[in-house]
Amino acid sequence: MSPASLKLAIPLLLAAGCGPALAAHLVIWMVGDDKTPRLMQPAVEAYRARHPDVTVEVRDVPWADAMTKYSAALASRRGPDLITGSTSYAISLGAKGALVDLNQAAPELARELERHANPGALAAIRRPDGALHGAPFDMHVQLQYYRSDLLREAPATWDGFITTAQALRAQGHGYAQQWGNTSWLGFYPYLRQAGGAVYDATCSRAVIDSPEAVRALTYYARLYRELNAPTDGWPDADGGLESGAYGLMQSGTWLLSRLDMTHKGLVGKWAAAPLPVGPTGKRTAVLGGTVLAVMRFSPNRALALDFMRSLYQPEITRRMAEAALQYGGMWLPSGRQDQIAALPLPHRQALLDQLADAEGPPPCPAWMRQDYIVTRAVQRVVLAGADPQAELSRAAAVMNRALAVQGKQP
Known part of the structure; x- marks a missing residue:
């Protein structure tokens, strides 16, 4: 266990009058680094x-x-709660x-999530049959970042984006995508903005x-062919924004709390905006983040569910978000989106506007096994100049063959 984790292991307390009997013990595993458990401190x-x-x-x-x-x-039925x-x-x-399915084990919590969680985050974890195996925990979403000393405002449409980026490039300022560059994740917003999907409604x-x-991938490829956007997995887009190498970029919301801190030359020279709208009139962004769930084998399920109820109280989620900002991080409570409006964030309205039109990955069991197929199709088009229709048709055929085999299994 890391030192940060040890600090959060609360000393064992004996209930008054109970003698040496051991108290209940809840264990939480959080994905991330050794700083991540600090996020949970206010809830604990x-x-x-x-x-x-x-x-x-x-x-x-x-x-x-x-x-x-x-x-x-x-497999061992031992581990975290x-x-x-x-x-x-x-x-x-x-x-x-x-x-644990919250609809069955904690229906009142499920109803609270329906009222207060980000709709895209909730949809991303609800199975097609309606089961809800967890609660939205935190989220990040894509935004446009731009040099406000070079642009009066961010481009608002697909066509406007290309025109603006070309004009910036003519002045020596390029464009870069950071989060999800040349992968399914980078392509996904354009897919949804064009009205496309990965699977049908039943997965x-x-x-x-x-x-x-096809229309979305054709447009996505233009960002690289016409704008010469970098194709490496994680370009230094924020550093390029500071140096002027880039005048326009797309990345995640974590930069809202970091740009002024890590790039002093950008102070007062940048702004953020939602993504441009696509052919459908939507500006859908991909929603990343995490989920909090109770393990079904936990001997402390009742206590674990009560812990979740406590965490989703508004004052607690707000304190968690504020604590993250104090040490230079960002934790946006996807289960209590209503608390974000009170956070001291720059360009907060751009964040709120984008969160109103954001979606997570497809909530389909096959997706984790098939996302690489879409990435491969995207990269063949972007990097090798392949035909979008041919590559997406090939991807769909491979995916559907696998789905057919899976459907025949008992």
Whole structure:
């Protein structure tokens, strides 16, 4: 356990008059680095005030090890009481019977989430059959960042974006995409803005080769062919924004709290805006983040669910978000989106506007096994100049063959 995790392991307290009997012990595994457990501190303190006889231990789990560790815990039926993980974990682990369905175990919490959670974050973890194996925990979304000393405002449409970026390039200022560059994630907003989808509504058929998807990929490729955008996985777009190499970029909302801190030359010279709208009139951005879930084998399920109820109280989620900002991080409560409006963030309205039109990855069990197929199609078009229709048709065929085989399995 990391030092940061040890600080969050609350000392064992004995209930008054109970003698040497051991108190209940909740264990939470959080994906991230050794600083991540600090996010949970306000929730742990609030829970301890209500349950002084319960200890809460928060451990960090590296992203690279998370699914392996969670699957091993499920197989052995030993491990944490609660976990965090990417939104796709709620779908994949829930399908394996690893997680508690909140609709059944805590219907009042599920109703609260319906009222206060970001709709896109909630949709990303709800299975097609309606099961809800967890709660939205935190989120990030894509935004446009631009040099406000070079542009009066951000481009508002697809065509306007190309025109603006070309004009900036003529002045020596390029464009870069940071989060999801040349992958399915970078392409996904354009897919949704064009009215396309990866799967049908029942997750039983891939529709990634629709005319809308082809239109989206054709446009996405223009960002690289016509604007000469960098194609490496994570270009230094924020550093380029400071130096002037880029006048316009797209990245995640975590930069709202970091740009002035890490790039002093940008202070007073940058702004943020929602993504441009596509052919459908929507500016849909991809919504990334994590989910909080209760492990089904937990012997402390009642306590774990009560911990979740405590965490989603507005004052607690707000304190968690404020605590993250104090140490230079950002935690946007996807389960209590109503608390974001009170956070001291620059360009907060741009964030709120984009969160109103944002979606997570497809909530389909097959997606974690098939996302690389879409990425491969995108990269063949972007990097090798392949035909969008041909590549997306090939991807859909591969995906549908796998779905057909899966559908025949008992």
